[in-house]
Amino acid sequence: MRMEGPERRYAILAEGRFTDGNAKTAHGLIRYGKDEIVCVIDSKLAGKTVRSTMPHLERDAPIVASFAEALEHSPTSILVGVAPAGGKLPMEWMELLRSAADSGVEIVSGLHQRLAPEFPGANVWDVREPPEELPLFSGEGFDVEPKVALTVGTSAAIGKMTASLEIERAARKSGLSTEFAATGQTGIVIAGWGISVDAVVSDFIAGASEQLVLEAAKTSPDLILVEGQGSLGHPAYSGVTLGLLHGSCPDAIILCADASTDAIMAGVPRPKPSLAARLYEEVAALVKPAPVVAVSVNTRGLSDEEANSFVAKISSETGLPAADPFRGSAAPILDAVSKAPKAKPLRV
């Protein structure tokens, strides 16, 4: 499950969409990844740079128009960093990726559609493809030594991955060793390993989550940060959420919330953070008690003043430390995680 070998040097294919809000995987890799980024391919922005178009990504790289130009930067790998507009890969992308394969460049894809069968003989990493042999949940995860912290959300797509990664950054800054256990395609590309838990057969959600934590524990880090998925209240994904909650055996839970009052989906209102926190704790406690120790608040779209006041409101309503780790600092959340004791399983 964990990738061996040297770090990658990525060219990122984001043709036509690098800045249009669809390049989550590309952006995640640039901001949080440990691998080198040699260039981005987007003919619309060719000649510009990452920093000049997306300053919050923090790293810089040239934007080029074609794979031929990208090749001059000696990539080891090309990331399909955006989903194609129609769902299916356009012919030009297929040709580009074939050129990459012919040049010995590894193709890395987080798409639902698997690319390995499209490029026989090429070096393809289909990030969403789960390991072939997964065990059922065994309970071995109860005995993991490092502290495990899981992000959960009042809704899906609320910033759980970002919260985990910002807390990881803060932890490293404060001298803690960490492992990020990635559970979705963007997280996996960033970490270089992981399991897309929503792509495994249902019976093995918890088993896959447990295996991730066992794998992360092998380096004996001070802290394992598990990327959450979905939401206990999102009907389409709640099964994945709960399997991950039980399977990863966390010691501390970080609730992710935002300022939106939109329904989770038609007919399903967002639960209040206080209700969500209580239910996550109660459901976790059926298997292994773990407290919700802090709220990570996504304040995107608010002014600084509105954001501060919203974070304070959430903190007061839940009685928990709260912060927006992206806008401000993850330190208050990390502090709450650090103070939480290693949770004891129920068994004697």
Add this chain to the structure above:
Amino acid sequence: MRMEGPERRYAILAEGRFTDGNAKTAHGLIRYGKDEIVCVIDSKLAGKTVRSTMPHLERDAPIVASFAEALEHSPTSILVGVAPAGGKLPMEWMELLRSAADSGVEIVSGLHQRLAPEFPGANVWDVREPPEELPLFSGEGFDVEPKVALTVGTSAAIGKMTASLEIERAARKSGLSTEFAATGQTGIVIAGWGISVDAVVSDFIAGASEQLVLEAAKTSPDLILVEGQGSLGHPAYSGVTLGLLHGSCPDAIILCADASTDAIMAGVPRPKPSLAARLYEEVAALVKPAPVVAVSVNTRGLSDEEANSFVAKISSETGLPAADPFRGSAAPILDAVSKAPKAKPLRV
């Protein structure tokens, strides 16, 4: 998803294991199935009958020693009614099934191992194989007209399928039209259709559950009984449980409990029925509120007196009607389901 065509005439392959506790699918089909049972194949019991060896199955059929003998009873289908001891099908079974295929008899299997690839060209129904194209949960299930009742459990393997089927029997006896929405291999063989929800990719648990209910609603029954899976507190299966709870959009929930005090698995105690009932309701209410209306108590192993007193105790602790529908009557549970109103989704 629903099978077309005439009813099956089953020969049941239960070689050496018909009475040893491993023939759950065979027994379920005999007791609850609508298809005809022409014979059981178990050479150890050849010459006896189903009723003489397993009277609680209620239906009778001869037990024969070989497929050649079974063929004299003109089966349309042969059910692999027990899992082989070592996990893998022994050579003799493979040969027997090949004879069946050569005779034009359909092979029906609920095994994890798919049999279709083993018998190319044969008519094979791998019951656990999910439909190829499943949608995500859409919310269409919120608008289903018939009342939907789901069984859930304080633990896994506690009798949820049996409870659903006994309630269905009681409902039919009282003149209600019903559909049984099967979610596991035995239930699917019994019903002749369904989806093994633990075999679908995690992202589609709720979508598959919703599709089942939409399909069951097509005949406009008075009541849809959805077979529950796993348990909210069983770490290996809780994801499937919750996806099914949210995806099937029930109006009424029936909690299945038993007298065991065994741990769910090492380190994970059984929750009290009162706690389980409250948590099922609270978690369901995140998506669509539905009450736990009754407790179906599995009193296997208790004397009649012990059973009565245990059922009374559960009823008193939970404040809900309780009954063992297998030992006694499902009427009290059906009554509670009938009294529950069609639940309203949260949306206006």
